[in-house]
Amino acid sequence: MPSPNAALKDFRAVVxxxxxxxxxxxxxELLAKLCPELAFCNLSRRKPDIINKKLSQLNLRHVPCDLSDRAQVAEALLAVRDFLGREVPAGKVLLVNNSGFGIYGRFPEPDAAQQLEMIDVNVRAVVQLTAELLPVLKARGGAVITVASTAAFQPTPYLGTYGATKAFVLNWSLALGEELRGTGVRTLAVCPGPTSTDFFRRAGLKEGSVPTMFGETSEMVVMASLEALAAGRSLVVSGWKNKVMTAVVSIMPKRVITRLAGAALSRFRMKRVGA
Ligand SMILES: NC(=O)c1ccc[n+]([C@@H]2O[C@H](COP(=O)([O-])OP(=O)(O)OC[C@H]3O[C@@H](n4cnc5c(N)ncnc54)[C@H](OP(=O)(O)O)[C@@H]3O)[C@@H](O)[C@H]2O)c1
Known part of the structure:
Protein backbone atom coordinates (compact mmCIF):
# COMPACT_ATOMS: atom_id res chain seq x y z
CA MET A 1 0.00 0.00 0.00
CA PRO A 2 1.47 3.45 -0.92
CA SER A 3 2.36 5.58 2.11
CA PRO A 4 0.58 8.89 2.85
CA ASN A 5 3.94 10.66 2.41
CA ALA A 6 4.20 9.41 -1.18
CA ALA A 7 0.62 10.46 -1.94
CA LEU A 8 1.25 13.95 -0.55
CA LYS A 9 4.52 14.42 -2.44
CA ASP A 10 3.35 17.07 -4.95
CA PHE A 11 0.96 18.86 -2.60
CA ARG A 12 1.97 22.30 -1.39
CA ALA A 13 -1.19 23.84 0.06
CA VAL A 14 -3.98 22.64 2.33
CA VAL A 15 -7.23 24.57 2.66
CA GLU A 29 -0.94 18.27 13.00
CA LEU A 30 -0.53 15.02 11.09
CA LEU A 31 -0.21 16.57 7.63
CA ALA A 32 2.38 19.05 8.91
CA LYS A 33 4.32 16.22 10.54
CA LEU A 34 4.28 14.11 7.37
CA CYS A 35 4.98 17.05 5.01
CA PRO A 36 6.62 19.99 6.82
CA GLU A 37 6.71 22.01 3.58
CA LEU A 38 2.89 22.18 3.38
CA ALA A 39 1.23 25.58 3.90
CA PHE A 40 -2.19 25.64 5.60
CA CYS A 41 -5.14 27.97 5.34
CA ASN A 42 -7.77 27.31 8.00
CA LEU A 43 -11.36 28.54 8.06
CA SER A 44 -13.20 28.37 11.38
CA ARG A 45 -14.53 30.78 14.01
CA ARG A 46 -11.78 30.03 16.52
CA LYS A 47 -8.07 30.06 15.74
CA PRO A 48 -6.33 26.66 15.93
CA ASP A 49 -4.20 26.63 19.10
CA ILE A 50 -1.61 24.21 17.87
CA ILE A 51 1.14 24.11 20.45
CA ASN A 52 3.66 21.55 19.39
CA LYS A 53 7.40 22.11 19.46
CA LYS A 54 7.89 19.77 16.51
CA LEU A 55 5.55 21.99 14.45
CA SER A 56 7.26 25.27 15.32
CA GLN A 57 7.77 25.91 11.60
CA LEU A 58 4.05 25.43 10.90
CA ASN A 59 2.99 27.69 8.03
CA LEU A 60 -0.65 28.40 8.92
CA ARG A 61 -2.92 31.25 7.92
CA HIS A 62 -6.13 31.46 9.93
CA VAL A 63 -9.14 33.03 8.26
CA PRO A 64 -11.86 33.67 10.86
CA CYS A 65 -15.14 32.54 9.33
CA ASP A 66 -18.57 31.46 10.44
CA LEU A 67 -19.43 28.99 7.70
CA SER A 68 -23.15 29.32 8.38
CA ASP A 69 -22.95 32.90 7.07
CA ARG A 70 -22.85 33.14 3.26
CA ALA A 71 -21.33 36.62 3.26
CA GLN A 72 -18.52 35.50 5.58
CA VAL A 73 -17.83 32.48 3.36
CA ALA A 74 -17.63 34.72 0.28
CA GLU A 75 -15.23 37.04 2.11
CA ALA A 76 -13.13 34.13 3.38
CA LEU A 77 -12.83 32.85 -0.18
CA LEU A 78 -11.07 36.09 -1.13
CA ALA A 79 -8.50 35.39 1.60
CA VAL A 80 -8.12 31.77 0.43
CA ARG A 81 -7.54 32.92 -3.15
CA ASP A 82 -4.95 35.40 -1.90
CA PHE A 83 -3.25 32.62 0.11
CA LEU A 84 -3.15 30.29 -2.90
CA GLY A 85 -2.16 32.99 -5.38
CA ARG A 86 0.52 34.80 -3.38
CA GLU A 87 1.79 32.47 -0.66
CA VAL A 88 1.62 29.13 -2.48
CA PRO A 89 1.34 29.87 -6.21
CA ALA A 90 2.32 26.37 -7.41
CA GLY A 91 1.79 22.74 -6.47
CA LYS A 92 -1.24 20.59 -5.77
CA VAL A 93 -3.96 21.79 -3.41
CA LEU A 94 -5.74 19.66 -0.81
CA LEU A 95 -9.16 20.92 0.26
CA VAL A 96 -10.44 19.36 3.49
CA ASN A 97 -14.13 20.01 4.12
CA ASN A 98 -14.18 19.10 7.79
CA SER A 99 -16.24 21.68 9.74
CA GLY A 100 -19.52 20.34 10.98
CA PHE A 101 -21.71 19.89 14.00
CA GLY A 102 -24.69 17.87 15.17
CA ILE A 103 -27.78 18.63 17.19
CA TYR A 104 -29.36 15.97 19.35
CA GLY A 105 -33.09 16.11 20.06
CA ARG A 106 -36.63 15.57 18.85
CA PHE A 107 -37.00 17.59 15.63
CA PRO A 108 -36.95 20.60 15.49
CA GLU A 109 -35.43 20.89 19.00
CA PRO A 110 -33.86 23.21 19.98
CA ASP A 111 -35.32 25.32 17.14
CA ALA A 112 -35.60 25.48 13.35
CA ALA A 113 -32.97 28.22 13.08
CA GLN A 114 -30.27 25.94 14.53
CA GLN A 115 -31.35 23.08 12.27
CA LEU A 116 -30.91 25.38 9.27
CA GLU A 117 -27.58 26.64 10.57
CA MET A 118 -26.40 23.02 10.68
CA ILE A 119 -27.44 22.50 7.05
CA ASP A 120 -25.56 25.69 6.12
CA VAL A 121 -22.31 24.52 7.78
CA ASN A 122 -22.48 20.79 7.03
CA VAL A 123 -23.80 21.06 3.46
CA ARG A 124 -24.07 24.50 1.87
CA ALA A 125 -20.58 25.70 2.86
CA VAL A 126 -19.06 22.42 1.61
CA VAL A 127 -20.70 22.85 -1.79
CA GLN A 128 -19.87 26.58 -1.95
CA LEU A 129 -16.16 26.20 -1.03
CA THR A 130 -15.65 23.25 -3.35
CA ALA A 131 -17.41 24.93 -6.27
CA GLU A 132 -15.38 28.11 -5.87
CA LEU A 133 -12.03 26.36 -5.44
CA LEU A 134 -12.48 23.61 -8.04
CA PRO A 135 -11.06 25.67 -10.95
CA VAL A 136 -7.81 26.18 -8.98
CA LEU A 137 -7.67 22.50 -8.07
CA LYS A 138 -8.21 21.51 -11.71
CA ALA A 139 -5.51 23.91 -12.88
CA ARG A 140 -2.93 22.77 -10.28
CA GLY A 141 -4.08 19.23 -9.48
CA GLY A 142 -5.43 18.27 -6.10
CA ALA A 143 -7.87 16.43 -3.94
CA VAL A 144 -11.03 17.14 -1.97
CA ILE A 145 -11.47 15.31 1.33
CA THR A 146 -14.97 15.66 2.78
CA VAL A 147 -15.68 14.46 6.31
CA ALA A 148 -19.04 12.67 6.31
CA SER A 149 -19.92 10.12 9.02
CA THR A 150 -21.14 6.59 9.65
CA ALA A 151 -24.41 8.47 10.35
CA ALA A 152 -24.66 8.79 6.55
CA PHE A 153 -25.49 5.09 6.13
CA GLN A 154 -28.93 5.04 7.76
CA PRO A 155 -31.62 7.43 9.02
CA THR A 156 -30.66 8.71 12.49
CA PRO A 157 -33.74 9.55 14.59
CA TYR A 158 -32.99 12.29 17.19
CA LEU A 159 -30.02 13.27 15.03
CA GLY A 160 -32.21 13.31 11.92
CA THR A 161 -31.05 16.49 10.20
CA TYR A 162 -27.42 15.78 11.09
CA GLY A 163 -27.51 12.25 9.60
CA ALA A 164 -29.21 13.59 6.47
CA THR A 165 -26.52 16.27 5.99
CA LYS A 166 -23.89 13.53 6.18
CA ALA A 167 -25.80 11.31 3.69
CA PHE A 168 -25.82 14.34 1.38
CA VAL A 169 -22.08 14.99 1.56
CA LEU A 170 -21.22 11.28 1.27
CA ASN A 171 -23.23 10.82 -1.95
CA TRP A 172 -22.22 14.22 -3.27
CA SER A 173 -18.50 13.51 -2.75
CA LEU A 174 -18.76 10.12 -4.47
CA ALA A 175 -20.67 11.61 -7.42
CA LEU A 176 -18.21 14.50 -7.73
CA GLY A 177 -15.28 12.08 -7.75
CA GLU A 178 -16.83 10.23 -10.66
CA GLU A 179 -17.36 13.47 -12.61
CA LEU A 180 -13.76 14.48 -11.95
CA ARG A 181 -12.18 11.31 -13.38
CA GLY A 182 -9.26 12.24 -15.60
CA THR A 183 -9.07 15.86 -14.41
CA GLY A 184 -6.22 15.45 -11.92
CA VAL A 185 -8.55 16.09 -8.98
CA ARG A 186 -9.73 13.28 -6.71
CA THR A 187 -12.33 13.16 -3.97
CA LEU A 188 -12.41 11.16 -0.76
CA ALA A 189 -15.41 10.85 1.56
CA VAL A 190 -14.31 10.06 5.11
CA CYS A 191 -16.81 8.36 7.42
CA PRO A 192 -15.73 8.30 11.05
CA GLY A 193 -17.80 6.62 13.72
CA PRO A 194 -17.89 8.02 17.27
CA THR A 195 -14.61 9.87 17.76
CA SER A 196 -13.31 11.48 20.94
CA THR A 197 -13.65 15.19 20.14
CA ASP A 198 -15.91 18.05 21.28
CA PHE A 199 -18.60 16.83 18.86
CA PHE A 200 -20.94 15.10 21.33
CA ARG A 201 -20.71 17.82 23.96
CA ARG A 202 -21.50 20.42 21.30
CA ALA A 203 -24.39 18.28 20.07
CA GLY A 204 -25.88 18.58 23.55
CA LEU A 205 -24.86 15.26 25.06
CA LYS A 206 -23.11 14.56 28.32
CA GLU A 207 -19.73 12.85 28.54
CA GLY A 208 -20.17 9.08 28.33
CA SER A 209 -23.49 9.20 26.43
CA VAL A 210 -22.07 7.32 23.48
CA PRO A 211 -20.77 3.78 23.94
CA THR A 212 -16.99 3.78 23.63
CA MET A 213 -17.10 0.39 21.88
CA PHE A 214 -16.78 1.98 18.42
CA GLY A 215 -14.70 4.90 19.69
CA GLU A 216 -11.63 6.16 17.89
CA THR A 217 -9.29 9.09 18.34
CA SER A 218 -9.18 11.91 15.81
CA GLU A 219 -5.61 10.86 14.92
CA MET A 220 -6.86 7.36 13.96
CA VAL A 221 -9.52 8.90 11.71
CA VAL A 222 -7.03 11.20 9.99
CA MET A 223 -4.46 8.43 9.47
CA ALA A 224 -7.14 6.15 7.96
CA SER A 225 -8.15 8.94 5.60
CA LEU A 226 -4.58 9.70 4.48
CA GLU A 227 -3.95 5.99 3.85
CA ALA A 228 -7.15 5.87 1.79
CA LEU A 229 -6.05 8.95 -0.16
CA ALA A 230 -2.71 7.27 -0.85
CA ALA A 231 -4.51 4.13 -2.02
CA GLY A 232 -6.64 6.17 -4.45
CA ARG A 233 -9.91 5.31 -2.72
CA SER A 234 -13.05 7.47 -2.92
CA LEU A 235 -14.60 6.36 0.39
CA VAL A 236 -13.22 5.27 3.74
CA VAL A 237 -15.06 4.17 6.86
CA SER A 238 -12.62 4.57 9.71
CA GLY A 239 -12.07 1.56 12.01
CA TRP A 240 -12.97 -2.08 11.42
CA LYS A 241 -15.95 -2.10 13.80
CA ASN A 242 -17.45 0.86 11.95
CA LYS A 243 -16.74 -0.90 8.64
CA VAL A 244 -18.68 -3.97 9.78
CA MET A 245 -21.52 -1.86 11.18
CA THR A 246 -21.95 0.22 8.00
CA ALA A 247 -21.78 -2.91 5.81
CA VAL A 248 -24.56 -4.53 7.86
CA VAL A 249 -26.85 -1.49 7.97
CA SER A 250 -26.38 -0.93 4.23
CA ILE A 251 -28.06 -4.22 3.38
CA MET A 252 -30.87 -3.97 5.93
CA PRO A 253 -34.34 -2.72 4.88
CA LYS A 254 -34.54 1.04 5.53
CA ARG A 255 -37.70 0.65 7.65
CA VAL A 256 -36.02 -1.89 9.94
CA ILE A 257 -32.76 -0.05 10.38
CA THR A 258 -34.61 3.21 11.08
CA ARG A 259 -36.46 1.50 13.94
CA LEU A 260 -33.28 -0.01 15.35
CA ALA A 261 -31.35 3.26 15.05
CA GLY A 262 -34.22 5.12 16.71
CA ALA A 263 -34.25 2.66 19.62
CA ALA A 264 -30.49 2.99 20.09
CA LEU A 265 -30.32 6.77 19.72
CA SER A 266 -33.38 7.48 21.89
CA ARG A 267 -31.41 6.21 24.89
CA PHE A 268 -29.04 9.18 24.52
CA ARG A 269 -31.92 11.49 25.51
CA MET A 270 -31.52 10.43 29.13
CA LYS A 271 -28.07 11.93 29.20
CA ARG A 272 -28.77 15.28 27.54
CA VAL A 273 -26.93 18.19 29.06
CA GLY A 274 -29.33 19.78 31.51
CA ALA A 275 -31.75 16.82 31.41
N1 LIG B 1 -16.61 13.24 16.61
C1 LIG B 1 -17.36 12.32 16.02
O1 LIG B 1 -17.81 11.36 16.67
C2 LIG B 1 -17.67 12.43 14.55
C3 LIG B 1 -18.16 11.30 13.89
C4 LIG B 1 -18.44 11.38 12.55
C5 LIG B 1 -18.21 12.55 11.85
N2 LIG B 1 -17.74 13.65 12.50
C6 LIG B 1 -17.54 14.88 11.73
O2 LIG B 1 -16.21 15.31 11.88
C7 LIG B 1 -16.13 16.70 11.61
C8 LIG B 1 -15.28 17.37 12.69
O3 LIG B 1 -15.95 17.25 13.93
P1 LIG B 1 -15.17 16.92 15.29
O4 LIG B 1 -15.58 15.59 15.72
O5 LIG B 1 -13.75 17.22 15.14
O6 LIG B 1 -15.90 17.94 16.28
P2 LIG B 1 -15.38 19.28 16.98
O7 LIG B 1 -14.18 18.99 17.82
O8 LIG B 1 -16.58 19.85 17.63
O9 LIG B 1 -14.91 20.21 15.77
C9 LIG B 1 -15.85 20.80 14.91
C10 LIG B 1 -15.15 21.82 14.04
O10 LIG B 1 -16.12 22.40 13.16
C11 LIG B 1 -15.99 23.81 13.22
N3 LIG B 1 -17.28 24.49 13.06
C12 LIG B 1 -18.45 24.23 13.68
N4 LIG B 1 -19.36 25.17 13.36
C13 LIG B 1 -18.72 26.05 12.52
C14 LIG B 1 -19.11 27.24 11.88
N5 LIG B 1 -20.34 27.78 12.04
N6 LIG B 1 -18.20 27.88 11.10
C15 LIG B 1 -16.95 27.40 10.95
N7 LIG B 1 -16.52 26.26 11.52
C16 LIG B 1 -17.41 25.60 12.32
C17 LIG B 1 -15.45 24.12 14.61
O11 LIG B 1 -14.72 25.35 14.56
P3 LIG B 1 -15.15 26.67 15.38
O12 LIG B 1 -16.00 26.26 16.52
O13 LIG B 1 -13.85 27.29 15.76
O14 LIG B 1 -15.87 27.52 14.37
C18 LIG B 1 -14.53 22.93 14.87
O15 LIG B 1 -13.23 23.20 14.44
C19 LIG B 1 -17.56 17.20 11.55
O16 LIG B 1 -17.95 17.35 10.20
C20 LIG B 1 -18.35 16.07 12.18
O17 LIG B 1 -19.68 16.02 11.70
C21 LIG B 1 -17.46 13.61 13.84
Whole structure:
Protein backbone atom coordinates (compact mmCIF):
# COMPACT_ATOMS: atom_id res chain seq x y z
CA MET A 1 0.00 0.00 0.00
CA PRO A 2 1.47 3.45 -0.92
CA SER A 3 2.36 5.58 2.11
CA PRO A 4 0.58 8.89 2.85
CA ASN A 5 3.94 10.66 2.41
CA ALA A 6 4.20 9.41 -1.18
CA ALA A 7 0.62 10.46 -1.94
CA LEU A 8 1.25 13.95 -0.55
CA LYS A 9 4.52 14.42 -2.44
CA ASP A 10 3.35 17.07 -4.95
CA PHE A 11 0.96 18.86 -2.60
CA ARG A 12 1.97 22.30 -1.39
CA ALA A 13 -1.19 23.84 0.06
CA VAL A 14 -3.98 22.64 2.33
CA VAL A 15 -7.23 24.57 2.66
CA UNK A 16 -9.12 23.18 5.64
CA UNK A 17 -12.28 24.03 7.56
CA UNK A 18 -12.62 23.43 11.29
CA UNK A 19 -8.93 23.17 12.15
CA UNK A 20 -9.63 24.70 15.55
CA UNK A 21 -10.46 21.39 17.23
CA UNK A 22 -10.96 17.64 16.99
CA UNK A 23 -10.50 15.93 13.64
CA UNK A 24 -9.59 19.16 11.81
CA UNK A 25 -6.85 19.97 14.28
CA UNK A 26 -5.48 16.44 13.87
CA UNK A 27 -5.45 16.90 10.07
CA UNK A 28 -3.23 19.97 10.45
CA GLU A 29 -0.94 18.27 13.00
CA LEU A 30 -0.53 15.02 11.09
CA LEU A 31 -0.21 16.57 7.63
CA ALA A 32 2.38 19.05 8.91
CA LYS A 33 4.32 16.22 10.54
CA LEU A 34 4.28 14.11 7.37
CA CYS A 35 4.98 17.05 5.01
CA PRO A 36 6.62 19.99 6.82
CA GLU A 37 6.71 22.01 3.58
CA LEU A 38 2.89 22.18 3.38
CA ALA A 39 1.23 25.58 3.90
CA PHE A 40 -2.19 25.64 5.60
CA CYS A 41 -5.14 27.97 5.34
CA ASN A 42 -7.77 27.31 8.00
CA LEU A 43 -11.36 28.54 8.06
CA SER A 44 -13.20 28.37 11.38
CA ARG A 45 -14.53 30.78 14.01
CA ARG A 46 -11.78 30.03 16.52
CA LYS A 47 -8.07 30.06 15.74
CA PRO A 48 -6.33 26.66 15.93
CA ASP A 49 -4.20 26.63 19.10
CA ILE A 50 -1.61 24.21 17.87
CA ILE A 51 1.14 24.11 20.45
CA ASN A 52 3.66 21.55 19.39
CA LYS A 53 7.40 22.11 19.46
CA LYS A 54 7.89 19.77 16.51
CA LEU A 55 5.55 21.99 14.45
CA SER A 56 7.26 25.27 15.32
CA GLN A 57 7.77 25.91 11.60
CA LEU A 58 4.05 25.43 10.90
CA ASN A 59 2.99 27.69 8.03
CA LEU A 60 -0.65 28.40 8.92
CA ARG A 61 -2.92 31.25 7.92
CA HIS A 62 -6.13 31.46 9.93
CA VAL A 63 -9.14 33.03 8.26
CA PRO A 64 -11.86 33.67 10.86
CA CYS A 65 -15.14 32.54 9.33
CA ASP A 66 -18.57 31.46 10.44
CA LEU A 67 -19.43 28.99 7.70
CA SER A 68 -23.15 29.32 8.38
CA ASP A 69 -22.95 32.90 7.07
CA ARG A 70 -22.85 33.14 3.26
CA ALA A 71 -21.33 36.62 3.26
CA GLN A 72 -18.52 35.50 5.58
CA VAL A 73 -17.83 32.48 3.36
CA ALA A 74 -17.63 34.72 0.28
CA GLU A 75 -15.23 37.04 2.11
CA ALA A 76 -13.13 34.13 3.38
CA LEU A 77 -12.83 32.85 -0.18
CA LEU A 78 -11.07 36.09 -1.13
CA ALA A 79 -8.50 35.39 1.60
CA VAL A 80 -8.12 31.77 0.43
CA ARG A 81 -7.54 32.92 -3.15
CA ASP A 82 -4.95 35.40 -1.90
CA PHE A 83 -3.25 32.62 0.11
CA LEU A 84 -3.15 30.29 -2.90
CA GLY A 85 -2.16 32.99 -5.38
CA ARG A 86 0.52 34.80 -3.38
CA GLU A 87 1.79 32.47 -0.66
CA VAL A 88 1.62 29.13 -2.48
CA PRO A 89 1.34 29.87 -6.21
CA ALA A 90 2.32 26.37 -7.41
CA GLY A 91 1.79 22.74 -6.47
CA LYS A 92 -1.24 20.59 -5.77
CA VAL A 93 -3.96 21.79 -3.41
CA LEU A 94 -5.74 19.66 -0.81
CA LEU A 95 -9.16 20.92 0.26
CA VAL A 96 -10.44 19.36 3.49
CA ASN A 97 -14.13 20.01 4.12
CA ASN A 98 -14.18 19.10 7.79
CA SER A 99 -16.24 21.68 9.74
CA GLY A 100 -19.52 20.34 10.98
CA PHE A 101 -21.71 19.89 14.00
CA GLY A 102 -24.69 17.87 15.17
CA ILE A 103 -27.78 18.63 17.19
CA TYR A 104 -29.36 15.97 19.35
CA GLY A 105 -33.09 16.11 20.06
CA ARG A 106 -36.63 15.57 18.85
CA PHE A 107 -37.00 17.59 15.63
CA PRO A 108 -36.95 20.60 15.49
CA GLU A 109 -35.43 20.89 19.00
CA PRO A 110 -33.86 23.21 19.98
CA ASP A 111 -35.32 25.32 17.14
CA ALA A 112 -35.60 25.48 13.35
CA ALA A 113 -32.97 28.22 13.08
CA GLN A 114 -30.27 25.94 14.53
CA GLN A 115 -31.35 23.08 12.27
CA LEU A 116 -30.91 25.38 9.27
CA GLU A 117 -27.58 26.64 10.57
CA MET A 118 -26.40 23.02 10.68
CA ILE A 119 -27.44 22.50 7.05
CA ASP A 120 -25.56 25.69 6.12
CA VAL A 121 -22.31 24.52 7.78
CA ASN A 122 -22.48 20.79 7.03
CA VAL A 123 -23.80 21.06 3.46
CA ARG A 124 -24.07 24.50 1.87
CA ALA A 125 -20.58 25.70 2.86
CA VAL A 126 -19.06 22.42 1.61
CA VAL A 127 -20.70 22.85 -1.79
CA GLN A 128 -19.87 26.58 -1.95
CA LEU A 129 -16.16 26.20 -1.03
CA THR A 130 -15.65 23.25 -3.35
CA ALA A 131 -17.41 24.93 -6.27
CA GLU A 132 -15.38 28.11 -5.87
CA LEU A 133 -12.03 26.36 -5.44
CA LEU A 134 -12.48 23.61 -8.04
CA PRO A 135 -11.06 25.67 -10.95
CA VAL A 136 -7.81 26.18 -8.98
CA LEU A 137 -7.67 22.50 -8.07
CA LYS A 138 -8.21 21.51 -11.71
CA ALA A 139 -5.51 23.91 -12.88
CA ARG A 140 -2.93 22.77 -10.28
CA GLY A 141 -4.08 19.23 -9.48
CA GLY A 142 -5.43 18.27 -6.10
CA ALA A 143 -7.87 16.43 -3.94
CA VAL A 144 -11.03 17.14 -1.97
CA ILE A 145 -11.47 15.31 1.33
CA THR A 146 -14.97 15.66 2.78
CA VAL A 147 -15.68 14.46 6.31
CA ALA A 148 -19.04 12.67 6.31
CA SER A 149 -19.92 10.12 9.02
CA THR A 150 -21.14 6.59 9.65
CA ALA A 151 -24.41 8.47 10.35
CA ALA A 152 -24.66 8.79 6.55
CA PHE A 153 -25.49 5.09 6.13
CA GLN A 154 -28.93 5.04 7.76
CA PRO A 155 -31.62 7.43 9.02
CA THR A 156 -30.66 8.71 12.49
CA PRO A 157 -33.74 9.55 14.59
CA TYR A 158 -32.99 12.29 17.19
CA LEU A 159 -30.02 13.27 15.03
CA GLY A 160 -32.21 13.31 11.92
CA THR A 161 -31.05 16.49 10.20
CA TYR A 162 -27.42 15.78 11.09
CA GLY A 163 -27.51 12.25 9.60
CA ALA A 164 -29.21 13.59 6.47
CA THR A 165 -26.52 16.27 5.99
CA LYS A 166 -23.89 13.53 6.18
CA ALA A 167 -25.80 11.31 3.69
CA PHE A 168 -25.82 14.34 1.38
CA VAL A 169 -22.08 14.99 1.56
CA LEU A 170 -21.22 11.28 1.27
CA ASN A 171 -23.23 10.82 -1.95
CA TRP A 172 -22.22 14.22 -3.27
CA SER A 173 -18.50 13.51 -2.75
CA LEU A 174 -18.76 10.12 -4.47
CA ALA A 175 -20.67 11.61 -7.42
CA LEU A 176 -18.21 14.50 -7.73
CA GLY A 177 -15.28 12.08 -7.75
CA GLU A 178 -16.83 10.23 -10.66
CA GLU A 179 -17.36 13.47 -12.61
CA LEU A 180 -13.76 14.48 -11.95
CA ARG A 181 -12.18 11.31 -13.38
CA GLY A 182 -9.26 12.24 -15.60
CA THR A 183 -9.07 15.86 -14.41
CA GLY A 184 -6.22 15.45 -11.92
CA VAL A 185 -8.55 16.09 -8.98
CA ARG A 186 -9.73 13.28 -6.71
CA THR A 187 -12.33 13.16 -3.97
CA LEU A 188 -12.41 11.16 -0.76
CA ALA A 189 -15.41 10.85 1.56
CA VAL A 190 -14.31 10.06 5.11
CA CYS A 191 -16.81 8.36 7.42
CA PRO A 192 -15.73 8.30 11.05
CA GLY A 193 -17.80 6.62 13.72
CA PRO A 194 -17.89 8.02 17.27
CA THR A 195 -14.61 9.87 17.76
CA SER A 196 -13.31 11.48 20.94
CA THR A 197 -13.65 15.19 20.14
CA ASP A 198 -15.91 18.05 21.28
CA PHE A 199 -18.60 16.83 18.86
CA PHE A 200 -20.94 15.10 21.33
CA ARG A 201 -20.71 17.82 23.96
CA ARG A 202 -21.50 20.42 21.30
CA ALA A 203 -24.39 18.28 20.07
CA GLY A 204 -25.88 18.58 23.55
CA LEU A 205 -24.86 15.26 25.06
CA LYS A 206 -23.11 14.56 28.32
CA GLU A 207 -19.73 12.85 28.54
CA GLY A 208 -20.17 9.08 28.33
CA SER A 209 -23.49 9.20 26.43
CA VAL A 210 -22.07 7.32 23.48
CA PRO A 211 -20.77 3.78 23.94
CA THR A 212 -16.99 3.78 23.63
CA MET A 213 -17.10 0.39 21.88
CA PHE A 214 -16.78 1.98 18.42
CA GLY A 215 -14.70 4.90 19.69
CA GLU A 216 -11.63 6.16 17.89
CA THR A 217 -9.29 9.09 18.34
CA SER A 218 -9.18 11.91 15.81
CA GLU A 219 -5.61 10.86 14.92
CA MET A 220 -6.86 7.36 13.96
CA VAL A 221 -9.52 8.90 11.71
CA VAL A 222 -7.03 11.20 9.99
CA MET A 223 -4.46 8.43 9.47
CA ALA A 224 -7.14 6.15 7.96
CA SER A 225 -8.15 8.94 5.60
CA LEU A 226 -4.58 9.70 4.48
CA GLU A 227 -3.95 5.99 3.85
CA ALA A 228 -7.15 5.87 1.79
CA LEU A 229 -6.05 8.95 -0.16
CA ALA A 230 -2.71 7.27 -0.85
CA ALA A 231 -4.51 4.13 -2.02
CA GLY A 232 -6.64 6.17 -4.45
CA ARG A 233 -9.91 5.31 -2.72
CA SER A 234 -13.05 7.47 -2.92
CA LEU A 235 -14.60 6.36 0.39
CA VAL A 236 -13.22 5.27 3.74
CA VAL A 237 -15.06 4.17 6.86
CA SER A 238 -12.62 4.57 9.71
CA GLY A 239 -12.07 1.56 12.01
CA TRP A 240 -12.97 -2.08 11.42
CA LYS A 241 -15.95 -2.10 13.80
CA ASN A 242 -17.45 0.86 11.95
CA LYS A 243 -16.74 -0.90 8.64
CA VAL A 244 -18.68 -3.97 9.78
CA MET A 245 -21.52 -1.86 11.18
CA THR A 246 -21.95 0.22 8.00
CA ALA A 247 -21.78 -2.91 5.81
CA VAL A 248 -24.56 -4.53 7.86
CA VAL A 249 -26.85 -1.49 7.97
CA SER A 250 -26.38 -0.93 4.23
CA ILE A 251 -28.06 -4.22 3.38
CA MET A 252 -30.87 -3.97 5.93
CA PRO A 253 -34.34 -2.72 4.88
CA LYS A 254 -34.54 1.04 5.53
CA ARG A 255 -37.70 0.65 7.65
CA VAL A 256 -36.02 -1.89 9.94
CA ILE A 257 -32.76 -0.05 10.38
CA THR A 258 -34.61 3.21 11.08
CA ARG A 259 -36.46 1.50 13.94
CA LEU A 260 -33.28 -0.01 15.35
CA ALA A 261 -31.35 3.26 15.05
CA GLY A 262 -34.22 5.12 16.71
CA ALA A 263 -34.25 2.66 19.62
CA ALA A 264 -30.49 2.99 20.09
CA LEU A 265 -30.32 6.77 19.72
CA SER A 266 -33.38 7.48 21.89
CA ARG A 267 -31.41 6.21 24.89
CA PHE A 268 -29.04 9.18 24.52
CA ARG A 269 -31.92 11.49 25.51
CA MET A 270 -31.52 10.43 29.13
CA LYS A 271 -28.07 11.93 29.20
CA ARG A 272 -28.77 15.28 27.54
CA VAL A 273 -26.93 18.19 29.06
CA GLY A 274 -29.33 19.78 31.51
CA ALA A 275 -31.75 16.82 31.41
N1 LIG B 1 -16.61 13.24 16.61
C1 LIG B 1 -17.36 12.32 16.02
O1 LIG B 1 -17.81 11.36 16.67
C2 LIG B 1 -17.67 12.43 14.55
C3 LIG B 1 -18.16 11.30 13.89
C4 LIG B 1 -18.44 11.38 12.55
C5 LIG B 1 -18.21 12.55 11.85
N2 LIG B 1 -17.74 13.65 12.50
C6 LIG B 1 -17.54 14.88 11.73
O2 LIG B 1 -16.21 15.31 11.88
C7 LIG B 1 -16.13 16.70 11.61
C8 LIG B 1 -15.28 17.37 12.69
O3 LIG B 1 -15.95 17.25 13.93
P1 LIG B 1 -15.17 16.92 15.29
O4 LIG B 1 -15.58 15.59 15.72
O5 LIG B 1 -13.75 17.22 15.14
O6 LIG B 1 -15.90 17.94 16.28
P2 LIG B 1 -15.38 19.28 16.98
O7 LIG B 1 -14.18 18.99 17.82
O8 LIG B 1 -16.58 19.85 17.63
O9 LIG B 1 -14.91 20.21 15.77
C9 LIG B 1 -15.85 20.80 14.91
C10 LIG B 1 -15.15 21.82 14.04
O10 LIG B 1 -16.12 22.40 13.16
C11 LIG B 1 -15.99 23.81 13.22
N3 LIG B 1 -17.28 24.49 13.06
C12 LIG B 1 -18.45 24.23 13.68
N4 LIG B 1 -19.36 25.17 13.36
C13 LIG B 1 -18.72 26.05 12.52
C14 LIG B 1 -19.11 27.24 11.88
N5 LIG B 1 -20.34 27.78 12.04
N6 LIG B 1 -18.20 27.88 11.10
C15 LIG B 1 -16.95 27.40 10.95
N7 LIG B 1 -16.52 26.26 11.52
C16 LIG B 1 -17.41 25.60 12.32
C17 LIG B 1 -15.45 24.12 14.61
O11 LIG B 1 -14.72 25.35 14.56
P3 LIG B 1 -15.15 26.67 15.38
O12 LIG B 1 -16.00 26.26 16.52
O13 LIG B 1 -13.85 27.29 15.76
O14 LIG B 1 -15.87 27.52 14.37
C18 LIG B 1 -14.53 22.93 14.87
O15 LIG B 1 -13.23 23.20 14.44
C19 LIG B 1 -17.56 17.20 11.55
O16 LIG B 1 -17.95 17.35 10.20
C20 LIG B 1 -18.35 16.07 12.18
O17 LIG B 1 -19.68 16.02 11.70
C21 LIG B 1 -17.46 13.61 13.84
Missing amino acids: ITGGSSGIGKSYI
